[in-house]
Amino acid sequence: MRGTLTATGIALVVLAGYTLSCIIRPFRDCWLCKGKAHHRSKRNPKLSRPCRWCRSSGKRLRFGRRLWNRARRVHRDTGVTAR
Template identity: 85%
Template sequence: MGGTLVATGIALVVLSGYVLSCAVRPFRDCWLCDGKAHHRSKRNPKLSRPCRWCRSTGKRLRLGRRLWNKARRVHRNA
C-alpha cells in the first residue's frame, strides 16, 4: 500500500515537472533537422532541403503542450 502511494507521489512530481517544463519551453528543437530547419537527403548528402517535419521552422511543439492546446480547445467548444 505504502509503495503504491510513494509511486503515485513520484509520478505526480515527474508529471508536474514535465507540465511545467512544457509551459516554460513549449518548443524544442526538431529531432529530424536538429533545429536547423533543413536536413540533408540520405540519397544525396550534398542536397539540403527544407524540413517537412517541422515545416522548416526548426522547432516542434512539445507533446505535452500539444495535448494542453487540444484540451483547451475542447474546453472552449464545450
C-alpha cells in the first residue's frame, strides 16, 4: 500500500513538472533540423534544404501543449461555462 502511494505521488509530481514546463516553454527544437530550420541530405551532405517538419521555423509545439490546446478548443466549442 505504501509503495503504491509513493509511486502515485512521484507520478503526480512528474506530471505537474511536465505541465509547468509546457506552460513556460510550449515550443521545442525540431527533431530533424535540431532548431536550425534546414537539414542536410543523407545522400549528399553538401545539400541543405528547408525542414518540412517544422516548416522552416526550427521549433515544434510540444505534445503536452498540443493536448492542452485541443482540450481548450473542445471546451470552448461545446459552450460549457464555469459557475
